[in-house]
Amino acid sequence: MMPRRVLLEPWLARSLIVLWLAALLLVLGLPLASLFSRALMTSRGDFAGLDQVREVLDTPGLVNAAWHSLALSVGVAALVVPLAFAFAWCLRHARLPVASLWRWLALSPLLAPSLMAAISLVYLFGNQGPFKAVMGGEGGLYGYPGLVIGEFFYTFPHALLILLTGLAGSDGRLYDAARAMGAGPVRQFLTITLPGARYALVSAFLVVFTLVMTDYGVPKVVGGSVNVLAIEVYKQVVGQQNFERGAVVGLMLLLPALLATVLERHMASRQQASLTARAEPYQCRPAPLRDALATGFVALLSCVLAGLLLVGVVASFIRYWPYDLGLTLAHYGFEDVDGGWMAFGNSLQLAVACALAGTAMVFLGACWSERLKVAGLARRALRSMAMLSMAVPGLVLGLGYVFFFNHPANPLAGLYGGMLLMVMCTIAHFYTTAHLTVTTALGQVDSEFEAVAASLKVPFWVTVRRVTLPICLPVLIDVARYFFVSAMTTVSALIFIVSPKVPLAAVSIIVMDDAGDTAAAAAMATLVVLTSAGVTLLLTGVEWWLGKSMSRWRGR
Amino acid sequence: MKLTDLDSGVEPHLEMSGLTRRYGAFTALANVSLTVRKGEFLCLLGPSGCGKTTLLRLIAGLDREDAGRIELSGRDITRTPPAGRDYGIVFQSYALFPNLSVADNIAYGLQPRRARDHHLRRVRELLDMVGLPGSEEKFPSELSGGQQQRVALARALATSPGLLLLDEPLSALDARVRDHLRDELKALQRRLGVTTLMVTHDQAEALAIADRVVVMKDGHIEQIGTPAEIYHKPVSRFVAEFVGEANWLNARPTPDGRVVVGSHTLELAAPLPEGEAISLFLRPEDVRLRKRWQAEPNLILARVLDSAFGGAMTRVRLQPEGMAGVVLLAHVPAGGRLITPGEIVPVSLPAERLLPFAGATS
Known part of the structure; x- marks a missing residue:
């Protein structure tokens, strides 16, 4: 047998x-199921239905925070995605010297916690910062300016990764065919590059939106008086032990993200069908003006991103910013901190x-x-x-x-x-x-x-x-x-x-x-x-x- | 009637009865019964979507049937997982493990797993057999497509399975290698006597290699027979069209058992089907050009439209007189007389080669 x-x-x-x-x-x-059940149950364990949702919507602090979060998320996404797309396009479609260096510099924020840039910003533009005048003087950084810059630094590499992948999918033979038929660079961009990256653009927007919407680090450091949802949830749950209210807000954050993901997967499955295995990589031809502009843009942006990272690193070795710029390892002792x-x-x-x-x-x-x-x-x-x-x-x-x-x-x-x-x-x-x-x-x-x-x-x-x-x-x-x-x-x-x-x-x-x-x-x-x-x-x-x-x- | 013509005395090796497989609303396989004899080379032939690959995957246990029964050497294997069946398989993609050497690929299924010396001997034996001696240490990526396919074959035969399954094994190769490997495969199969089932959509390949061919269409079997039977005596219009080239003539039956085509009356050896409209089937090589007019039945005159060189034979397109709009294709053996476009030649349509099918040809 x-x-x-x-x-x-x-x-x-x-x-x-x-x-x-x-x-x-x-x-x-x-854990997700218990979030749902907590959101719809009272603290005594009775079914509350939508009463708690209504109660949350009537809490002025929370509603305010939600609006702030929404505005910030949309704003940052609208800023990050076009710039990241331009960056990715330059890397893929222009001849850049040391292209992989720019790429690594621009992706370097991935190595840091989201609030790294926020700390650097505090050093540069905070109340002790030498450049605080740029932000409008004392406390000018705290609030939207700091939030936008901090979140930009945090989310840019995430968007860049998605868009680089999206642009890598384009088939070089399509460009050859377009050139053979007399299409100029603009027409090639509009008819081949952009449609090919459509899905990546939407995906990048959704990712940045969700990251900003639910980030805790940056708002905590430079949020100032601008109250955002993530901080509010933390206060409700950890501070006031109001689990039910926290659950409702969590649910409000989850549902759009869930919807966005379903949408994105649906688009991704349609995109995959249009990619052929025989695609050839795109080979770009030299164009001095384009390449010079692209290099300038890419270098500037990479240096800003890596520079913000570097400021934090350097500052950690400085004795007492900005009064005593002597170098020290004292801050690495962590004596006063838990x-x-x-x-x-x-x-x-x-x-x-x-x-x-x-x-x-x-x-x-x-x-x-x-x-x-x-x-x-x-x-x-x-x-x-x-x-x-x-x-x-x-x-x-x-x-x-x-x-x-x-x-x-x-x-x-x-x-x-x-x-x-x-x-x-x-x-x-x-x-x-x-x-x-x-x-x-x-x-x-x-x-x-x-x-x-x-x-x-x-x-x-x-x-x-x-x-x-x-x-x-x-x-x-x-x-x-x-x-x-x-x-x-x-x-x-x-x-x-x-x-x-x-x-x-x-x-x-x-x-x-x-x-x-x-x-x-x-x-x-x-x-x-x-x-x-x-x-x-x-x-x-x-x-x-x-x-x-x-x-x-x-x-x- | 069961579509098998098993000789008494020949042992059945693989028996399938009533196999059905549906994918949603699509029926890939509809109530298929088939018996494979011990030691024979059987080809499953048909266009894509005819169910031939589905049938092979059911035999291999890679897919589950919705109804039916499979017996291998008299043992019911319908619910047996693949590892419990006894077969070797070769895929179109070769499916060689890229990170393992040729020797490790071939020895992958050898038991007991630790017996290195035994494995080495067996691997050498198999590599000799498939014509790749000394390739033990190479990796698949260092071999050509034809060589990879030989390794895949050696791996499938390594455990001496009773049944060999081949899923379009030659399709990914270029024409010369394919023909060469086809003949070797046939010779090897003869020598080992392993019962072999091959799936292919290439009718020339099936006719050249198989002992028997199973022509499939839309999930059922159209015809089972030797290559000669399939070629010369197709039972349906589908088989006639799928295998080889064919001429079709619209005809009308007469009361005395003959048929009228255009202004000609032709004699037929086969009995006529029912109905007022029938089509006559004739292979191009059965259209015979005569040197001169002579007294023989079914002799007509035709104008040569053009001729194309085809190596061993010449392809001649003819327009028969008295058959408006009909173009006959004839394969004329090379070495005959010169044929020039425009000339009028006597053409014989042999009665025993004209096969009638019901219905008109569009």
Whole structure:
């Protein structure tokens, strides 16, 4: 009769899919569900219906904050997306000297917590800043000017990444055909470049909008009297313990993001169908004027972005800004602050744990959902859960964790305030991007590998280990880097579940700044940036080395 | 009637009965029954969407049927997962593991997994067999398409399966390599005697390689037969059109069993179908040009429209007199007399080659 393993294999495949689905439900689905239930229940546990929603809408502070957030988000997105598009266009469609340097400089803010720029702004234009006159004197920075610049710095690289990918999809042969038919550069731009990047533009706008809408760091440092929703939610939940009101606001933040994501995925699926595998990369021809203008623009913007980062780094070494410009390491002692080096150590631990566990979980989850051919329904559910995380702003996820894991009836309540819960939360928060990266790589793996393996009576887990994993290794290093840097710099989800017992670096920056110790905040931010940069460099090196050792079988 | 013509005494290796597979509203496979004999080379032939690949995937266990039953060597494998069946498979994409060497690819399924020496011997044996000796240490990306396909074949045969499944294995290769590999594949299959099922949409390939051909259309089997039967005695207009080239003549039956085409009355060997309108089928090589007019049935005159050089034969387009608007294609063996456009030649339409089908040709 059949060997037992043959019957075991489909059963095991099914179990793994269900296990991964259950894990995602735990770290993402259930916290969200409890957010919903909290928003619609009174504090005594009765069904409140829409009464609480109405009550929130009647609270003047909240409504004001919502308007501020909305105006800020739309404004920043309207500013960031065109500039990021222009930047991406210059990189793809003009001949730039040291193009990759500009690219790295412009993406450098990704290595820092969102409020890094805000701290630099305080140094430059704040009440002690040498340039405060530019902002209209004392306190001029605080409020919209600081918010817009800070959020610009934070969101620009995110938009740039999306738009670079969007413009990379254009087929060089289309431009050759257009030129052959006599279309000028403007016509080529309007008929080929712009339509091709349409989806990326919308996607970038939505991402920037959501990031600004739910950012906590920048408003906390330079928001001044402009009250935004993220701060208001934090006050309601952590300050006043008014969970119900917080839940309603969380829901209000979640629904537009959810809608936007569904819209975006719908567009993405239509876009993919129009891309052919035989597309050739675009080769641009020299045009001196265009190239000079493009270089000037790109250099200026990259230098501003990297410069803001650098100001914070430099300031952290200055004894007493702006009165004593002598250099010192004193701010790195963190004597007067809670956490300090311990917070940094915790963040490092969190980042390493997320990089290892997150990458493993995402890779295996993607293998199960994309490559196994059993349990169709559960696989679809697993895929949807993996995509759901993108639709959930960090702030909302953090709220969900408060409601779910802080609930006295939850047997896992013991995790609350601990490192494990923060690792879970961070992996859940950044799951989708990692998942999409891995599924793209898996999509390029021949779809018949598992079928061949099955015909040879080799179980699927052997094929994952011997074939799929080695092929995907470079991508997995990318994913690990993404998880590490994200875990190192994120504030928005963790701010709700971090406890004084286990402080985190990025969160402690806010605490230090709040306590007026801007120099220590800058020092901690610098530590975070240097660590992220160091690990990025290290992993890029590993990737390069891997690429070299794999070059033989890759045939390049 | 069951569409099988199994000789008594030949052992059935693979038996399918009533296989049905639907994808939503689309029926990919409708109640298909088929028996494959032990050791034979069977080709599933048909246009895309005819269900041939679906059938192969059902046999491989890569897809689940909605109804029906599959037996392999007398064992019901309908619900058996792929690993519990006994077959090797080769895909059009080769599906070689790019990060493993040729030797590791071929040894992928060999048991026990730790027996390196045994593996090496077997790999060398297989590489010799497929004509790639000494390629053990190469990677797939260092091989040409034809060589990759040979490795894929060696890998599929490594575990000595009783059944070999080939999914368009030659389609991705260029014409010369394809013809060469086709002949080798056939010879190898003969030598090993492994029951082989190949899916292809290339009728020339199917006729050249198969012991029997199964022509499929819209999820059901149109005809099963030897290549000669399929070619010369197509049972339906679809098979006649799909396999090889054909001439079609609109005709009307007469009471005495003959047919009228234009102003000619032709004799037929086959019985006529019912109906007032019929079409006559004739292969181009059966249109015979005569040197001079002679007394024979079904001899007509035709004007040469043009002729094209085709190597072993010349393709001649003819306009028969008394058949307005009809153009006949004839394949004339090379080495005959010169044919010039405009000349009028006697043409014989052999009665035993004219096959009648019901209905007019549009």
